[in-house]
Amino acid sequence: MRVPIDWLSEYVEVELTPVELSERLAMTGTEVARVLHHGPLSADNFVVGKVLSAEQHPDADRLRVCSVDTGDSEPRTIVCGAPNVAAGQTVSVALPGAVMPDGTKLGEAKLRGIKSSGMILAEDELGIGGEHDGIMVLTDDLAAGTPLAGVFAVSSDVLEPELTPNRGDCGGLYGIAREVHAATGAALSAPPWSDDPGASTLGSAPAGISVTVDDAALCPRFTARIFENVTVGRSPIWLKARLAAAGQRSISNVVDITNYVMLVSGHPLHAFDLDRIAGGELTVRAARDGEKLTTLDGEERTLDGDICLIADADGPTSLAGVMGGSRSEVSDQTTSVLLEVAVWDGANINRTSTRLGLRSEASSRFEKGLSPEGALEAQAMASALMLELTGATLVDGTLDVGGDGPAANVIRLRDARIISLLGTPIARERSQAILEALGFTVTAADDGLDVTVPHWRRDDVTREADLIEEVARINGLESLPATLPLNRTGLAGGLSREQRMIRRAEDVLVGRGLSEIVGWSFTDPQICDRLLLDDDHPLRALVVIENPMSSAQSVMRPSILPSLLDAAAYNMARGAEGCALFESGSVYRAGPSDDGMAASEHHGLGAIVTGPVREPSWADAQPPAARIESAHALVSSVLGALGIEWEVEDGELPFLHPGRTAMIRTAEGLLGWFGEVHPAVAASWEIEQPIAALAIDIGRASALAPTHSIFSDLTSFPPLREDLAVIVPSGVAAASVVSCIIAAGSPLVSRAEVFDVYSGEQVGEGRVSLALHVDFAAGDRTLSDEDVAPLREKIVAALKVELDGELRG
Amino acid sequence: MIERVTEIQKQAEAEISAASSSAALEDLRVQYLGRKAELPQLLRDVAQLPPEQRGEAGRTANQARQSLEAMIEAAAAGFEAAEMSAALADDNVDVTLPGSPLETRGHHHLLSATRREIEDVFCGLGYSVVEGPEVETVHYNFDALNHDPAHPARARSDTFYIEGGGEGPEQTLLRTHTSPMQIRIMEQAPPPIALIVPGRVFRRDSDATHTPQFHQIEGLLVDEGVTLADLKGTLLAFARAIFGADRELRLRPHFFPFTEPSVEVDVSCFMCEKGATSGGERCSLCKGTGWLEVLGSGMVDPNVFAAVSEHGYDPDTHQGFAFGLGIERIAMLKHGVPDLRFFYENDLRFLRQFG
């Protein structure tokens, strides 16, 4: 919405500069997005002129040499190219020194040998209208030399306020004027609809038209007046200039009147050519599915059953509250006008304009919800202009279906409540003055004020808290004290244990050299194919967005892995040899979750490492490349930091290397996986080297982490360490060797850990040698070799029997 | 023999005193005290002397040996320290070479680091941190938060809806703010409550200043007697913790569906003095206004309490405030990040600058 200050000043005596006014409005709740300027920066040197003579230029067919009286002692010579310039016209003249809207300063210039000292102006040269079909001709009652700014708005600052959705009343200049009045104390004029030429016609409907409203909920009020003997033509220049400054194009006097009144009152109007309303009757009803209507912009619209329209005997003729139909449009031939001012259901208008992709000045106002009383205000103001500018006569009667809105609400505003909500008092007199300035009616009450809400704030101000907001915002929040809540017993706050565990897990990865990324939750549905998922793989249960911004962002990611691969590919394409990345964030699966949420989401922790495990350096030129064991080590670090007991087991996942896939097993079930990314998957991200990867359901892991550790005495009786080298068939998992040793050595084996792996000639084909540290300990004594020897024999025997293993050497 | 011992001792003492390195001392030790040296030989020969001479000769020879040993040891100690110093001085490297292994520290993403920083401020003020689902329902995201049925944010042009996500209040969508957790928490816990909700949110918007996914922190405090002035004090504490101790706050009235009164909160710019830099130029961060818009907030609308009244919230006795801020915005302001796009590109050259 554009608010030309020049125009606004008709309703409120603005004394602040536009910037000061914007700041004041911003501090009272009306943000001003921009301050613009319309027309030349200054109206100086723009005056009224009288064309005394207009002669053909001797050397140019299309130029006239005019003698123009601009109020100076001598007429001045102006060369003019307009075909319509003629002696006797009253015109607008830019004198030398005038600065045109594009910033050029007018000087004296010779045109084909004749000096021109000024310029006779066409409308578009002042930013009014887009046509350059000739100079603008003014009325003859204006004296030569009159400053043009006294005739119409040549130059105006324009505010562009950003209205909040609750302030439908500010959709018109008068509503803004009322805010300016309340916010600055500037005097407010009486509303421009105070004098209604049709006041005497209220209460009875005009002859020749009938209106039926099928659904009063969709159309709380429908009013109409009929004008006859209308002469459709051009609007006067002051009207065109105002519309132009507000960003509207002039169309014809009748249409301009509807737009002008809307811009002032905030209430949209629509003019029908009465003779083109078939059958002389209008019906407001819901559209039928598939019904068609051609709107004023020439588009044929297909409607549905939720859309409200206005129909005549021949069918739909207007899209209610959004845009008129072309069939009943006012044209040059129109002589009778039906002026409709209605109120529509805001939500329905919003739905319609969204569904049709059609937003108009009218729909954007109606969707905020307008008051029924405003309809007659707009009728009053428009009637006066119709009579004045189109020569029309008003047919007796005002059609009114629905009438005024509900009785005004009276709300008690208690002094005590102001203090308790704001934390600071506002004097009762001050509250009263503010509310009255905003148009509320106020009477004194024991403990405060009884406040009657004006119709234009009926939907917005319904409770005491709403009144307090009004008083507080106009009073200003600058002086509000800054305090802290007093009554804070029983609130300890802080992170939950789970949140602390998740932070710890992230910190572990950062400490191990991984950098955190933040990926997109959105992904491409083709992600499933890129991850080589089978048709019935559970990860294919994607959460699908109904209205995505693009197909590449049309589903929610089922895993963090693709986000990590995206980031790795991005960085490797930019020269990184490898990278170590992790993300901690949501992954999504369709269908209700265990805890009743609409979709299953869990907090995942994913990481990948590819390329050198450390950055190469002068002392460490070729660090090994990351492989599955790098991922394994990271899992150990993370779960170790959380104190979670876990085991590795062989696994199978379509997007991982089939020989390098491991599952993370806890007593409570699987917690995630680690391994190397399947080379075909990596290739799809154009990465040609092994990628170690892991994923942990960190949300669940954080809950499994033990709340606290219990002391074990590991110092009084230190363990006895033995190293064993065991040769087993190469298919035997290291974990089974470890568990075999622990089981056979029970209860004195406290730990067994592989520290070396060897395969080759010395151990024979198909066999592998594992070297392990084995710790023996008892809680009540230091063990001796005699204690351990029999256990050692039991372990050797068990390895032989269970795993076909033998001691090496 | 005694004379010989004395003679050897004198000679040895002179040579030891003259020795110039620990190697020379070692040679002297071998020469005078080694297995084949004369003095030990004399000592061994004591046994062959007549018994009456053995005592004195043995003592003398033994004393001479011990004295020489001590003397060599003392001299050697002096040489060793000096020689080690000399050797270490020779054993030098270029200490300006990079460390190895090179930097192994990773980095928290700037958004996470900022989120943690803000969380920690509010934890210090006694708030709990709660998180909620990103796939929400119309009920929690809009209806229960007092959004008008025609509120433009509900439009399919603004909000992502989930396919097959049902109809009416139960229809599912991607949450457009972290505010739904206000309701979920109030349904679970009676007042008083004080919490913040960090998380990822989604809006159907993509241009220079919007990404369809971004991060918010929502705050909610409900108790008896909580005022707008308390909101101001709380946010002032936050602003000073994040942007510096000298910050001031400015509240501008605004409109949000779920608060009444509603205010936009500006923090005084930390790069300038009332819009002008120390060089007198117009500050580019606050565009010369002296203020930075950082968050929206307000007093919880009574309708929101009415929606959870059965859980112990009474619009007549309970008051509270709520606020919501964008983590991206805070991070951009504080760290001078010029463009939102950096947050989601995950370029290591960006990531390594922070966290």
Ligand SMILES: [Zn+2]
């Ligand atoms: Zn600044």
